[in-house]
Structure formats: C-alpha cells, structure tokens
Amino acid sequence: MALWRIRATVDDRPGYLSVLTASLALRSVNILAVQVHTTEAGAVDDFLVDAPDTMSEADMLAAVTRGRGRDAFVARAEAQGLADQPTRALALAGRLVHDPDALGEALVALLDAREVRWRPESAAGHGFTGGRMTLADPAGGAFEVLRDAPAFTPAEFARGQALIELSGALLRQQAEQATVLLPDGAELLIRVATGEDAEAVQRMHARSSAGSRRLRYLGGMQAPTDTRLRRLLERVGGVTLLAVHVDPRSGEERVVAMATLLAEGDLGEVALLVEDAWQRRGLGTALLRRLVAWAGRNEVAAVVAHTTAENTGMLRTLRRLGAEPTDRDGAMLTATIPVPGRRTASDETPARPGLNQSGLNQSGLT
Known part of the structure; x- marks a missing residue:
C-alpha cells in the first residue's frame, strides 16, 4: 500500500x-x-x-x-x-514559541509551500490566487507564499495569517525583554510585568525600607493594596517594567525594582521603586530610559515625574535623562522628561529578524 x-x-x-x-x-x-x-x-x-x-x-x-x-x-x-491539520498547526505554533524567527520555515511546512518571501513594502490586495498567496505582516510589509499545486483555499489563507499574527505577538514580547549589565558588573533581566508577578513584587516592597517606599508613594502609602498593585502590573494605559535578578547558583528569581508609566492619552507619568540594596547602581536610570523609549514608540508626547527635594537619587536620575524640575508645589517637584521623536516610516516596517528575501532563515541572527 x-x-x-x-x-x-x-x-x-x-x-x-x-x-x-x-x-x-x-x-x-x-x-x-x-x-x-x-x-x-x-x-x-x-x-x-x-x-x-x-x-x-x-x-x-x-x-x-x-x-x-x-x-x-x-x-x-x-x-x-498522517498528522491531522490541527495537530500540525499546533506543533508549528509551539515551535514559534521557542523560536519566533522560524516563521518562514513554519509557513513552508504549514502550507506545503515551495517558497516564502517577505517584502518590506506593504503589498496591495492581500489574498490568494491559484498557487500565490499574499499575507499581511502586522509589523509592516507582507509575505508572499508560493507553491506549484494545488491552488490555495480560504482555510489555508486564514491559517497562514493566524500563524503570522502569533509570530508577531511573540516577537513583540521578546523585544520587551532584555538583559542589562550594570556599571558594577551585575546582570539583570528587565521585562514587562504581568499579574502573576504580584506576589514577587509584594516581597520586594517588604524588603525595601520605609523611607524608599515613602519616596515612591508620595501620598504616604507604605505599599499598594493587592487590588492597586494588580492595576499597576496589568496596565491598560501604560506599562510596568520589572528588574529581575537571577541567582547564578540556585537559579532563584527575585524582583528588585519596579518602574511604572501611567499613560492617559498622549500624557504619561513615571514612578520608580528600587530595593535598597540595588540603589545607586544605575538600575533606576536603565529602567526609566526604557519607559521613555516605550513612550516614544506608543505616541506619548510628554512624560512627567513627581518627586521631592529630599529624593536626591531620583533627581540625579532625572538629570541623566535630560530632565530638570520646572514646577514646585511646596516640597513636591515636577520634571518633564524629553521623549524621543516618534518612529519614522522605516521604524514602522522593520525587516523581519531571521528571514531574508528568499524566505530562508539566516544563521547567526538574533
């Protein structure tokens, strides 16, 4: 047989x-x-x-x-x-979770394609005709999928588009996570917070001194309630970044700093809490730089920070970012942080990492 x-x-x-x-x-x-x-x-x-x-x-x-x-x-x-199509699609999706740059190869496997090409320019008329399919890339540009036979179907078009959108979401998540090396040689992971981080962030608050918490929560609050903390970690408008230290011997992860950007319309406000043992090591500057960069990518026109005259550490950090207090209300100071220009057209349609014009993954790219 x-x-x-x-x-x-x-x-x-x-x-x-x-x-x-x-x-x-x-x-x-x-x-x-x-x-x-x-x-x-x-x-x-x-x-x-x-x-x-x-x-x-x-x-x-x-x-x-x-x-x-x-x-x-x-x-x-x-x-x-012999593997059915849903099982095949799920297996390819699982592969992209571990390697988002393998999208070209995944599309070839999913659609039995001869060739997949990514074009930086947006192709008009996304759809399919015979053995040619054009799929929109949410990051900009488009994918062309070619095969000799048989002709593509609407179901295959939908599957291909869904796989591309999954890869785009994974790449965006990957871009929001970075490893930073502080001036003293310490290495930390900076990533976007989620609701699952609530317990670790509460422990970071408990390890921080009363003075550090008072300078973070200017209204006198020593630590946020569970409800308010979840609102900070699961931001609808804005973003919260965490700095995580991984113990090289035990592998234990510990949140050591939290930086939040609250955004409403095109205005944003930043706040920062760094555990005492990690202060004056450049971590606050690293976090705030990333918040301001996020503001620039998301069309936030102005970012302000509120602090007090006694918070010399925060004032030094703001000055490193080019911000000087311009408003004073009693002991409260307000500084406006310059936001980088909005993205250019080339920034809006970056080349897909790991996918060259022939659709083959380029070795050595990250």
Whole structure:
C-alpha cells in the first residue's frame, strides 16, 4: 500500500462527497484523513489515502473523475501527512514559541509551500490566487507564499495569517525583554510585568525600607493594596517594567525594582521603586530610559515625574535623562522628561529578524 494526497472540487450539494468516496472505495483506496474547504467554486475535498501499490497517478485521477471530482490534484504523500491539520498547526505554533524567527520555515511546512518571501513594502490586495498567496505582516510589509499545486483555499489563507499574527505577538514580547549589565558588573533581566508577578513584587516592597517606599508613594502609602498593585502590573494605559535578578547558583528569581508609566492619552507619568540594596547602581536610570523609549514608540508626547527635594537619587536620575524640575508645589517637584521623536516610516516596517528575501532563515541572527 502507498500513501497519496488527493485534492478535488465537487459540487457543494448533499451526497456529492459520498459519490467521490465510493468511487475511491471501488479501487480499494482507504481514506485516512479528510478536510473540506468551502469555496465559491464548490467544496474542495482534501484526502490523505492509502492505495494499492499497483495504482498509478493516472488510475487515481480516473477514480476521482468518475466520482464527479474536478480540478483534481494527486501526489504521493509522506508518513508525516498522517498528522491531522490541527495537530500540525499546533506543533508549528509551539515551535514559534521557542523560536519566533522560524516563521518562514513554519509557513513552508504549514502550507506545503515551495517558497516564502517577505517584502518590506506593504503589498496591495492581500489574498490568494491559484498557487500565490499574499499575507499581511502586522509589523509592516507582507509575505508572499508560493507553491506549484494545488491552488490555495480560504482555510489555508486564514491559517497562514493566524500563524503570522502569533509570530508577531511573540516577537513583540521578546523585544520587551532584555538583559542589562550594570556599571558594577551585575546582570539583570528587565521585562514587562504581568499579574502573576504580584506576589514577587509584594516581597520586594517588604524588603525595601520605609523611607524608599515613602519616596515612591508620595501620598504616604507604605505599599499598594493587592487590588492597586494588580492595576499597576496589568496596565491598560501604560506599562510596568520589572528588574529581575537571577541567582547564578540556585537559579532563584527575585524582583528588585519596579518602574511604572501611567499613560492617559498622549500624557504619561513615571514612578520608580528600587530595593535598597540595588540603589545607586544605575538600575533606576536603565529602567526609566526604557519607559521613555516605550513612550516614544506608543505616541506619548510628554512624560512627567513627581518627586521631592529630599529624593536626591531620583533627581540625579532625572538629570541623566535630560530632565530638570520646572514646577514646585511646596516640597513636591515636577520634571518633564524629553521623549524621543516618534518612529519614522522605516521604524514602522522593520525587516523581519531571521528571514531574508528568499524566505530562508539566516544563521547567526538574533
């Protein structure tokens, strides 16, 4: 017995699929898997079958024609085709979680493509015709997917677009995580906070001195309630960054600083808490620089910071960022931090990491 892939269009009417399957059964063809794609031209039936070794491509085409199938495509298949399409798609999605740059190879595998090309310019008319498909890249540009046969279907177009959007989300998440080396040689991970970090952040508050917490929460609060903390960590407007130290011996992770940008419209406000043992080591500056960069990418026009005259550490950090207090209200000082210019057109459509013009992953790129 031999594995074959068959694709044919039949009228989308009751009983027509059974006519095609009966014609195949008369030739001792065993259907292992079937997918049905609804199109304007009719129902496109995609089969993986096991057929007698004596059956040729011409015999298979004849059986499909007798079963009222048209625009038939038949080809020998490999054993990996036994995996059903949902399982195949989930496996490729799992691969992208570990390697978002493998999108080109994943599209080739998902769509049985001959070639995948990424173009920096946005291609007009995203869609598919025959063996050519154009998929929009949310980061800018477009993917061209090519194969000789069979023609693409609406279901395949939707699968390809979903895989691209997953890869884009993973790349954005990856870009929001970085390892920084402080001037004294300490290495920390800086990443976007989530609600799951609430317990670790509360422990960081407990390790911080009362004086540090008072300077962070100017209203006199020593630590946020659980409800308020979750609002800070799961920002709807703005972002919260955490600095995480990983113990090289035990692998234990400890949150040692938190920096928050609250944004409303095009205005933002930043606040910072660094655990006492990590103060005066450049960590606050590193965090605030990333918040201001985030503001620039997200069209926040102005960022302010409120502090007090006694918070000399925060004042030094603000000056490093080019901000000087301009307003005073009693002991309260307000400084405006310069926000970098908004992104240029080239920034809006960056080249896809790891994917060259031929669609092959370039080794050595990160």
